[in-house]
Amino acid sequence: MELLYFLIQQTLLFMIPLLIVALGGMFSERSGVVNIALEGIMVMGAFTSIFFINLTQGTMSGNIQLILAILIASVTGIVFSLFHAIAAVNLKADQTISATALNMFAPAFAVFIARIINGIVYNKNVQQIEFINTFRMTEVPILSKIPVLGDMLFRNAYITTYVGILILILSSIVLYKTKFGLRLRACGENPHAANTAGIKVERIQYAGVMISGALAGIGGLVFVVPTSTNFNATVSGYGFLAVAVLIFGQWKPKYILLASFFFGFMKALSNSYASIPFLFALNIQSNIYKMIPYIATVLVLIFTSKKSAAPRASGIPFDRMQR
Amino acid sequence: MKKLLSSVLALMMILSLVACGQKSANTDVAVDAQSTKETFELALVTDLGTIDDKSFNQGAWEGLTKYANEHGISHKYYQPQEAGTNAYFETIELAIEGGAKVVVCPGFLFEEPVYLAQEKYPDIHFILLDGEPHTADYSTYKTGANTMPILYQEDEAGFLAGYAAVKDGNTKLGFLGGMSVPAVIRFGFGYIQGADAAAKELGVNCDVVYNYTGAFAATPEAQSLAASWYNSGTQVVFGCGGAVGNSAMSAAEGKNQQEGKFVAKVIGVDVDQYSESETVITSAIKQLATSVYDGITMYYNGNFPGGKTSTFSVKNDGVGAAMDNARFETFTKAEYDVVYSDLKNGKYTIFNDVTDYNPATALKDLTNTKVTFIE
Numbered sequence: 001m002e003l004l005y006f007l008i009q010q011t012l013l014f015m016i017p018l019l020i021v022a023l024g025g026m027f028s029e030r031s032g033v034v035n036i037a038l039e040g041i042m043v044m045g046a047f048t049s050i051f052f053i054n055l056t057q058g059t060m061s062g063n064i065q066l067i068l069a070i071l072i073a074s075v076t077g078i079v080f081s082l083f084h085a086i087a088a089v090n091l092k093a094d095q096t097i098s099a100t101a102l103n104m105f106a107p108a109f110a111v112f113i114a115r116i117i118n119g120i121v122y123n124k125n126v127q128q129i130e131f132i133n134t135f136r137m138t139e140v141p142i143l144s145k146i147p148v149l150g151d152m153l154f155r156n157a158y159i160t161t162y163v164g165i166l167i168l169i170l171s172s173i174v175l176y177k178t179k180f181g182l183r184l185r186a187c188g189e190n191p192h193a194a195n196t197a198g199i200k201v202e203r204i205q206y207a208g209v210m211i212s213g214a215l216a217g218i219g220g221l222v223f224v225v226p227t228s229t230n231f232n233a234t235v236s237g238y239g240f241l242a243v244a245v246l247i248f249g250q251w252k253p254k255y256i257l258l259a260s261f262f263f264g265f266m267k268a269l270s271n272s273y274a275s276i277p278f279l280f281a282l283n284i285q286s287n288i289y290k291m292i293p294y295i296a297t298v299l300v301l302i303f304t305s306k307k308s309a310a311p312r313a314s315g316i317p318f319d320r321m322q323r
Numbered sequence: 324m325k326k327l328l329s330s331v332l333a334l335m336m337i338l339s340l341v342a343c344g345q346k347s348a349n350t351d352v353a354v355d356a357q358s359t360k361e362t363f364e365l366a367l368v369t370d371l372g373t374i375d376d377k378s379f380n381q382g383a384w385e386g387l388t389k390y391a392n393e394h395g396i397s398h399k400y401y402q403p404q405e406a407g408t409n410a411y412f413e414t415i416e417l418a419i420e421g422g423a424k425v426v427v428c429p430g431f432l433f434e435e436p437v438y439l440a441q442e443k444y445p446d447i448h449f450i451l452l453d454g455e456p457h458t459a460d461y462s463t464y465k466t467g468a469n470t471m472p473i474l475y476q477e478d479e480a481g482f483l484a485g486y487a488a489v490k491d492g493n494t495k496l497g498f499l500g501g502m503s504v505p506a507v508i509r510f511g512f513g514y515i516q517g518a519d520a521a522a523k524e525l526g527v528n529c530d531v532v533y534n535y536t537g538a539f540a541a542t543p544e545a546q547s548l549a550a551s552w553y554n555s556g557t558q559v560v561f562g563c564g565g566a567v568g569n570s571a572m573s574a575a576e577g578k579n580q581q582e583g584k585f586v587a588k589v590i591g592v593d594v595d596q597y598s599e600s601e602t603v604i605t606s607a608i609k610q611l612a613t614s615v616y617d618g619i620t621m622y623y624n625g626n627f628p629g630g631k632t633s634t635f636s637v638k639n640d641g642v643g644a645a646m647d648n649a650r651f652e653t654f655t656k657a658e659y660d661v662v663y664s665d666l667k668n669g670k671y672t673i674f675n676d677v678t679d680y681n682p683a684t685a686l687k688d689l690t691n692t693k694v695t696f697i698e
Contacts, residue, residue: 006554010547111373126375130599133573136580156581228541228569229576229600236542271544272551274532274697285698 015264021242024215031208039239040106045217077217188311362422370430382611481513489521501564539565
């Protein structure tokens with residue numbers, strides 16, 4: 001049992017950032033704008049919020065600091081994603097190109113600014129932003145006493161796990177139970193019809209991209225905090241992985257939850273299988289575990305491509321003049 | 324509106340470019356070599372990482388700037404725009420056009436570029452760290468009279484770190500490597516043999532889990548791997564591969580917090596990494612700065628040791644385990660000095676042939692150590 005709890009706790013470390021970022025991607029794509037800039041937005045979100053943690057280290061309690069950092073990451077994400085929104089919605093540019101530009105810009109910008117600020121504050125010209133991880137909660141009071149679930153979710157956990165779950169619930173409600181959600185989905189499927197019905201398509205698309213920016217920014221922070229002791233201007237391709245989760249999850253919140261759990265669990269397994277005796281005895285190389293999520297993604301795409309749930313207008317610039 | 328927006332954006336870009344230009348003129352980085360007549364006698368071409376990678380580039384740059392500042396010599400570093408022999412060679416040429424007399428190339432990736440450059444520029448001197456110049460297919464090794472290749476005996480540094488860890492009372496060790504390149508393999512092999520030697524002296528048995536993560540980056544994967552080792556009882560993990568070590572430190576911090584005591588420890592690599600985390604007990608170090616400094620000094624003194632490989636080992640104090648900021652419980656500086664001189668005097672022989680990267684099959688003489696190799 002100990003081992004299973006450990007495995008679940010490790011899974012959460014992989015799963016929560018993927019979940020948050022993929023949900024962000026979902027809002028953008030369901031409004032009709034493809035957003036593969038998630039990687040770059042993650043870098044920017046992590047960059048500003050980790051800098052905030054670095055500069056305010058020791059002045060407040062861990063969880064308050066982390067919540068403020070989450071806010072900063074989301075604001076950064078929104079601001080950065082506006083570049084994509086301007087290119088995609090106002091200028092009707094190719095969305096892949098503008099997103100790629102942001103992906104290339106973000107790490108370079110982070111390195112450049114980090115050096116300047118590190119130079120001013122610490123008088124050393126380095127690009128790594130160091131932080132002390134004071135956010136791990138050994139156990140959550142009361143809740144950790146719940147049998148099974150308490151051990152899985154409320155020990156050695158981060159507050160970000162619950163933020164992720166909260167985002168999931170809110171996303172489902174917003175997407176399916178609100179007027180805004182309906183309009184958002186309409187714009188992703190048939191923006192011209194939505195326009196005829198009096199919906200301001202551009203505004204909705206702006207909102208979609210900005211929500212994706214906020215969530216991807218948070219995802220970047222959530223990704224970095226448990227994995228390292230410094231931020232080195234990279235999120236190791238997890239933004240792109242989130243796009244795979246989004247597709248595997250068929251652009252729907254509940255499937256995205258399952259997809260991110262599946263990806264996270266396989267990732268955790270591929271790294272810790274050596275300490276699980278019966279799996280180690282099977283003598284399967286870790287590379288096999290690492291491949292499984294991707295093979296599964298391809299298979300799902302093959303079998304669902306006929307009736308794929310991809311938003312129809314996703315990636316096509318909305319043009320009023322076109323009918 | 325659209326026009327206004329685009330012109331504002333364009334203006335911002337231009338302004339930011341101007342701002343960068345002014346900024347860099349004041350720093351070491353300096354402006355492009357072609358746009359100025361200024362020349363730089365000492366040049367460093369960076370490896371894949373950046374100048375502040377806390378490893379090869381940074382160590383070499385420290386040695387170079389130390390000499391340059393002491394003697395008032397102009398110096399500059401160049402960062403290749405991309406990886407690969409051609410890009411590296413072009414960057415070396417750029418440095419030479421910029422007036423370089425000595426070009427320092429940190430890292431084995433420079434073996435081919437230096438092989439090409441030493442022939443084309445016989446008047447320029449090259450210091451190559453961690454490699455020997457050869458052709459792309461490894462068929463011809465040739466070191467020109469203007470080239471000083473420097474190799475480090477990583478296995479000795481690893482040996483000292485592993486020995487110290489076991490002498491300090493640990494018996495369950497881990498090795499989290501980067502890519503399975505020769506330097507990393509030698510570190511790992513030395514580490515295991517050092518642990519074995521100490522275990523033999525203490526009459527205990529020890530276990531080593533061993534893995535190459537395949538990258539030099541801090542990833543959730545590396546963190547998760549280290550966390551799973553700590554969770555199954557591993558006490559010390561040697562994080563050997565750039566930022567991979569940071570993932571090990573993160574995992575160790577988590578374990579210590581969970582247990583409420585200092586049970587998970589990390590050994591750093593290349594430079595003394597004690598400041599990066601409270602969990603770092605020591606580091607297996609190479610004296611990168613010293614070797615570059617020595618090489619440049621010899622060049623200016625007219626006795627540049629070109630044409631043959633210089634090896635930095637315990638014999639000339641070129642490698643070691645960091646003791647100044649060590650966080651051992653019982654292992655003392657005196658004990659370290661004993662094993663260090665024993666190693667110098669040849670009491671221990673270390674197997675360091677890297678043709679087989681799997682220590683479970685390559686190291687046959689282990690008596691008290693069981694190695695679990697994880698693919």
